[in-house]
Amino acid sequence: MKNIQSLLFLTLCIGFFAINEVAAQYGYGSPYGYGGMYGRGRSYVPEAGPVESTKKEAPPTAEEIVESQMPSITEALGLDPFEAAVVRTSLTKSVQQRIELSILELEPLKMKEEVEKIQKRQDEELKAGLPLEKYEAYVELQNNQFKVKKKRKKGKKKD
Numbered sequence: 001m002k003n004i005q006s007l008l009f010l011t012l013c014i015g016f017f018a019i020n021e022v023a024a025q026y027g028y029g030s031p032y033g034y035g036g037m038y039g040r041g042r043s044y045v046p047e048a049g050p051v052e053s054t055k056k057e058a059p060p061t062a063e064e065i066v067e068s069q070m071p072s073i074t075e076a077l078g079l080d081p082f083e084a085a086v087v088r089t090s091l092t093k094s095v096q097q098r099i100e101l102s103i104l105e106l107e108p109l110k111m112k113e114e115v116e117k118i119q120k121r122q123d124e125e126l127k128a129g130l131p132l133e134k135y136e137a138y139v140e141l142q143n144n145q146f147k148v149k150k151k152r153k154k155g156k157k158k159d
Contacts, residue, residue, distance in 0.1 A: 062096035077137050079130075086129035087138070094122040 060068075066088055074084050097118045101111060127135050 059099075062092050062099055065095050066091045073138070073141065076141050077134050079134065083130055083134065087126065090122055090125040090129065093125075094118050 069091070070084065070088055073079070073087060077083075077087075079087060098115065101114050101118075106114065123139075126138060130138065
């Protein structure tokens with residue numbers, strides 16, 4: 001009886017190690033490959049692909065955001081270079097402050113108050129630096145979220 005139990009135990013141990021070897025041959029749990037073809041499914045050599053896609057894109061800076069909006073603002077308001085510089089400086093400063101606020105992650109009520117303060121300072125700077133009619137046009141453009149309405153030409157009516 002003792003010989004049968006020890007033989008059974010020895011068989012189970014050998015079977016256990018044999019199953020691990022068989023699984024390793026097919027790639028299950030093996031560091032040498034993934035399934036099928038006796039562990040030759042994959043290799044350690046990385047595939048040559050686009051390297052840039054693996055990098056996380058950094059969020060745009062305040063200057064980049066303002067530069068992307070400036071052509072439409074300049075065109076819509078008809079700004080001269082001095083006025084465009086005033087608008088660019090004011091917008092860059094306020095966008096930078098908003099980015100800093102978003103990084104701080106304040107409470108919603110406190111965030112709203114701070115954004116309103118930034119908006120008020122920006123409006124005062126623009127009012128001081130722009131003529132009244134261009135400032136009003138800027139406010140209207142801002143209310144339309146900087147979407148320029150294109151002027152359409154009147155077409156000829158067909159009879």
